[in-house]
Amino acid sequence: MGHIARLTRYALKHKRHFIGFMSIASVATLFNLFTPLVLRDIVDQVTSGANFQTAIFSIFLYLSLFGFYCFFDFIQRYLSALMAQHVIYDLRTELYQSLLEKDLAFYDRNETGQILARVTTDVTTMRQFLLWGYRVIFIGAASLIGTYYVMWLINVQLTLLLLPILPALLLIIYIFAKKVRPVFFSARTQYGTLSAVLQENIVGMRVVQSYVSMDRERERVRKENERYLGLVVDAFRLSAFYSPLLIAVLGIGTGVLIYMGGVQFSAGVLSYGEFVGFVSLVGMLLLPARFLSWGIGLYQRASAAAERTFYILDAREEIMDPEDPAEISDIRGEVEFKNVYFSHGGENWVLKDVSFKVQPGQVVALLGRTGSGKTSVVNLIPRFYDVDSRRVVEYNGKVYALDNKGHVKIDGTTYHEHDGFIVVNGEELQVQDPGHIEIDGVDIRFYKISELREQIGMVHQDPFLFSASIKENIAFARPYATDEEIENAARAAMIHDFIMTLDQGYDTEVGERGVTLSGGQKQRIAIARALLADPRILILDDSTSSVDANTELQIQRALENLMRGRTTFIITHRLSTIRNADIIIMMDRGRIVEMGNHSELIEKEGMYASLFQTLSRMAAIALEETGGRVS
């Protein structure tokens, strides 16, 4: 109920259309209901021997009533389409807005396809309801009642006799909603499963064939296919049973009417016209019954769809702008992490007690295997995520968060905080206050998010380019940059020469519809993009490189141009970059295990030293036969 009520609030924002179509629908229904009365008059006039002229007048009345009904029916359909379209427009705008505002944690939690379905397919389902749902339910209910009222006007006794039709119709409608439609729904779901299995097989056919598992896959497909067959047949069987039952109930009503009408006719209580009117009225019950059943189906589907879509609007915004943001016009680029803890979903601790300080213009190399937390470190700086704001304790290398009452559950037991400590098995554990990140000495949460991000540039190994021209992609951060500025950026990024070899130069379209670029080319366009944005702080993800030596050299030069004079965080395996970095941070399972410059860490003879040895050994093999060229 709640979801449709919420959808209705959107509809009521367009009161003129909403009230307009509802009232016109009522008028149309009225016109339609009175046609059987006129039919009665016509038949009575011609059978009672009155002159044909009166009948002709009634026939014209019938025609005009019917004409008006059709006309108003058209108007209400059109108005409700307008209303539906307005609401969809509003809803999409709001959804889009909310997608733009979501933090990255939202995109991590929800798969792209899922989000997309919620803002497209589900919205279409709601549109169906807006378009048809309100009016078929309204017209259905009004017509059912209205038809009985008109019957009552003609003959009370027959009306009472035919009253049981009503609960019978409602029962069928109920069965449809509770019993039949769920089966159709499961058939749909099963179809999804079947498609997924088929798709997987087609895409992975090489693997299937090389592991000679055709028979097994065939059986898997057969199983899903059979299940689908069963459900579809079930669904249609049920629907074939109950759907014509509506007509049958009305037919039985007509049968009863024939007998009782005949009895009354012989007694002289019922006229020909009244009888014909009644037959026509009973027939008229079919449409509203179908309307109601259909409307309820629309309601069920739209309600589920609305729940999924509103989820996106409601997903709580964790990262918000401060009310009174700090000035950020001219930052120097000093970055400090102070006791930073960070978790995904509140439980998976990705960063544990990370602290370091970087002076403006320094280069920081982050090292560590996949999952060590180095990517999380750089994602926290532009506030794609926020530092965990709970107080924590560490016990046996694990992190536990305190709730706001100072309670914490460790291995199933709840402990309480006393004066900043928690005692577990006689061991005093200090409670850590929430950590934070500072830029130029100010907590980054005090800056306006958009202004903060303008100061930070990011270049990925495999950057995302939009389906637009190269020029638009480079000028993404500064759409009004001059052609000269764009070209200068491209030159510094070592990509200008390549762009000029393309037929349409800077106007060449990239992305889905445009040319396909190699990873190295995309990376350099992204470097140009960052150069033009001119941020104070730079984040470079350069961990996996597989380009030829020439490209490699160009990328390296482009990166050097980009890094000049900026505070830089770089994730890389490039030995020279690591060696020249001002600070090397070695991470493992969410913690900083070693930190310092190259010579300091070599002296330490720890993890970095052994990794450096491996790298050097590989370098030695690589360089051995080539005359020992070292760059």
Added chain:
Amino acid sequence: MKRILSYILAYPRLVIIVIIMVASSIIFSIYAPFVLQHAIDTDFVSGDLDALLQTSLLYIILVILVWLTSYGQGYTTTLMGQRAVYTIRQSLFEHLQRMSQAYYDKTSSGSIISRLTNDIDRMSELLSGGLINTFAQFFIVFGVAVVIFTVDFQLAIITLLVVPILAVATHIFRKRAREAYRETRKTISRVTANFAETISGAKVTKTFTREKESMEKFDELNRDDYQANVDAAKFASVFFPAIRFVGGLGVVLILFFGAARIVEGTLTVGVLLFYIQMNSLFFRPVIILTNFYNTVQSAFAGAERVFAIMDSEPAVLDRPDAVELKDVRGHIRYRNVWFAYVDENYVLEDFNLEIQPGETVAIVGDTGAGKTTVVNLLNRFYEVQSGSIEIDGINIRDVTLKSLRANIGLVLQDSFLFMGTIKDNIRYGRPEATDNEIIEATKVIGAYDLIQRLEKGFDTEVGERGGRLSEGERQLVSFARALLANPKILILDEATSSIDIYTEHTIQRGMQKLLEGRTSIVIAHRLSTIVNADRILVLENGRIVESGTHAELMAKREKYYSLYEKQIRPRTMVF
């Protein structure tokens, strides 16, 4: 058409039941109005209540029979149609399984999937319901048209008058509406594409704070879609009221002529009511019939594409006298092999290669040199055009595909995983493997710690195509999968970029274990693999231009040396 029908005719008993159901349902529904007319004109007038009771009971029985026969018709047509659809889908899939790799290389997987889903669904519309329903409607129109002439000629003509108007109006409307809706499909797909891009590019948009511009661009598309839908709504809204008005006009005509005749005394009330009821019987059939052409056209288009696949012969098949390949030692020999993907563009020309059992051969070369072709021919993803490939001296064309591929393991660059758990995926090549064997395999590969560290360990769901694992994790799982299958011959299409240096360090050992005791062909990219190979082959335009160990070839300072400088060394990422 014949061929589509053949899938239905496979169930002759069902077909007969369907026909009986359809026919009786039509007869019963047309007969009912007659009974009503009889009641009014005979029993009402005579006042014979017993006769009236009989008539009304007959009416009720007819109504119930109509219900039961419609149920029977609906059920049996669905059963027949959906069984046909099931069979078509299953046989198309089984056929696709036998298609060679050549087919999958030149056909996009998206279009194949579309054959298996959308196109078959189109046929399904026709097969289950569409066809039978249309014939039923046709018979109703025909039947009603005949029956009404038996009662009153003049009113029958008048009743029929509306049918052509109805048909023409529907036809015209359909055409205009289709055009209007085509526009809305265009606008909605643009909206969807923009949504998709926004979701995938969320991070970039945020980095460069371009929210406002994105919003403006989206608003434009959203507005276009609004306008297109409102335009289309104009047509859609007018259709049903207009059709109903035509029907009402028919009733008015019947009333006008009928009323005059009743006054004259040449017509009874019952007959008048009969024609009014008959008028309404025309609606549905006409609407359905005018749509029949589209349903058929769409189904035929689908069927054509589906049958085209079924009719294409798999390029690689077992010979009738093929034998099982057993007890493989792992000796491989390419003899004068010629191969071209298209026409005469030979990728391999007179290719010769001998590999000893247990030897590890690394193939290096530029993209397009023919590296992948060499291994694709070995497990008969493609068939050589001339020459032969032998395993232990047996021509691979003389053995069954099944036994051949069972002896050759394949580890792919993109390491494709199936939906299911990590455990399921590791035992993919050997379903009967025990949990201990699985754990053992991952330990050998060096993936055990990594998997243990995942929240659900070996029971972690990998998601669609392994999407929930990182590239490196997927690669390790596929190593373990290959190790567990324990083939005598191993083909490794090496992943260049998916393993970071930390994992590389872990994997080097695991890879050695995987290659141990097997004949291995590695399409190599990584320095460590190449250096450890027994022999390196340098491929250029489908020819082996150099062969030897790393040290030998480096000393030569020729092809391998320059390839190494250009490609291999940069990949080690040590500068």
